Amino acid sequence: MLNQGVTEELVLIDLNKEKSEGDAMDLNHGLPFAPSPTSIWYGDYSDCRDADIVVICAGANQKPGETRLDLVEKNTKIFKSIVDQVMNNGFDGIFLVATNPVDILTYAVWKYSGLPKERVIGSGTILDTARFRYLLGDYFQVDSRNVHGYIIGEHGDTELPVWSHADIAGKTIADWVKKKEQYKQEDLDQLFLNVRDAAYHIIERKGATYYGIAMGLVRLTKAILQNENSVLTVSAYLDGKYGQSDVYIGVPAIVNRKGIRDVIELHLNQDEQEKFTHSAEVLKKTMKPFFSNN
Numbered sequence: 001m002l003n004q005g006v007t008e009e010l011v012l013i014d015l016n017k018e019k020s021e022g023d024a025m026d027l028n029h030g031l032p033f034a035p036s037p038t039s040i041w042y043g044d045y046s047d048c049r050d051a052d053i054v055v056i057c058a059g060a061n062q063k064p065g066e067t068r069l070d071l072v073e074k075n076t077k078i079f080k081s082i083v084d085q086v087m088n089n090g091f092d093g094i095f096l097v098a099t100n101p102v103d104i105l106t107y108a109v110w111k112y113s114g115l116p117k118e119r120v121i122g123s124g125t126i127l128d129t130a131r132f133r134y135l136l137g138d139y140f141q142v143d144s145r146n147v148h149g150y151i152i153g154e155h156g157d158t159e160l161p162v163w164s165h166a167d168i169a170g171k172t173i174a175d176w177v178k179k180k181e182q183y184k185q186e187d188l189d190q191l192f193l194n195v196r197d198a199a200y201h202i203i204e205r206k207g208a209t210y211y212g213i214a215m216g217l218v219r220l221t222k223a224i225l226q227n228e229n230s231v232l233t234v235s236a237y238l239d240g241k242y243g244q245s246d247v248y249i250g251v252p253a254i255v256n257r258k259g260i261r262d263v264i265e266l267h268l269n270q271d272e273q274e275k276f277t278h279s280a281e282v283l284k285k286t287m288k289p290f291f292s293n294n
């Protein structure tokens with residue numbers, strides 16, 4: 001955020017006050033190199049009162065071998081206490097959620113806060129979509145910013161690629177594969193597995209992932225603060241689209257200053273629709289014990 005000059009004020013809140021104090025000091029020392037001034041401090045929940053956005057990335061992360069869904073019990077409890085404190089201080093802005101399992105915790109924030117669904121947004125598959133575009137760009141040797149495609153569903157093991165709508169420069173990925181012998185469907189199948197399992201691969205090597213998601217959250221924050229109407233794959237509440245209701249899940253959506261303006265419903269092929277339905281069912285089953293009406 002500091003590097004891209006996205007915000008005028010940035011407050012860090014953490015159970016571990018010393019850590020947030022240290023982070024604030026460290027970030028402030030980068031100010032002379034930043035594109036614009038930002039006021040950064042470590043604070044407490046009273047600072048949320050007039051915030052435009054509260055980003056929640058607190059809580060437990062995966063240990064090597066753990067799935068995101070394994071974190072649900074621990075992080076749901078933490079979220080109740082965080083959201084209550086934010087709301088008790090009069091917050092009336094937009095929540096962005098990154099903590100895992102992100103789709104279920106976004107639902108939790110919506111329930112606990114009582115805010116309209118449009119103003120509670122999860123990072124969803126924003127990072128998975130970025131990984132997908134990066135790996136496709138690398139494979140076809142094209143700038144990833146010119147690669148268009150979405151990962152949808154749970155941010156986790158049941159996510160899926162929407163191959164039927166993936167393209168580079170208006171040519172479908174299937175067309176690219178047909179054109180040259182060096183490109184193979186098996187490579188693309190493996191490429192998706194590397195997208196899906198990227199977090200495991202990184203956590204095995206360095207314990208946690210942070211740069212990719214940080215840039216994704218900055219992108220989302222900019223889309224909101226600058227009223228961009230950008231299409232991003234976020235965790236959004238579905239009430240009928242994709243045949244699903246009462247679930248937060250990764251889908252392309254238009255994001256602006258009011259939050260989620262609209263969920264875009266892609267025409268999925270049968271295989272994609274079945275996988276998406278399965279993904280939503282896994283999320284619903286996992287969260288059932290925590291939310292009585294689910």
Ligand SMILES: NC(=O)C1=CN([C@@H]2O[C@H](COP(=O)(O)OP(=O)(O)OC[C@H]3O[C@@H](n4cnc5c(N)ncnc54)[C@H](O)[C@@H]3O)[C@@H](O)[C@H]2O)C=CC1
Pocket residue numbers: 013014015016019057058059060061062071078081082097098099100101102123124127155208209210213
């Ligand atoms: N959605 C995504 O794409 C991604 C999600 N994550 C998720 O983000 C979460 C955080 O991961 P890391 O930053 O690696 O963990 P971390 O352990 O580095 O940071 C978590 C912070 O939360 C704080 N915390 C714990 N309980 C708290 C509470 N009740 N109130 C306030 N602060 C509290 C801790 O003191 C700690 O500083 C995890 O759930 C992880 O899985 C991480 C990367 C990508």
Ligand SMILES: CC(=O)C(=O)O
Pocket residue numbers: 068100127198199209213
């Ligand atoms: C940790 C996580 O959710 C990710 O890097 O995708």
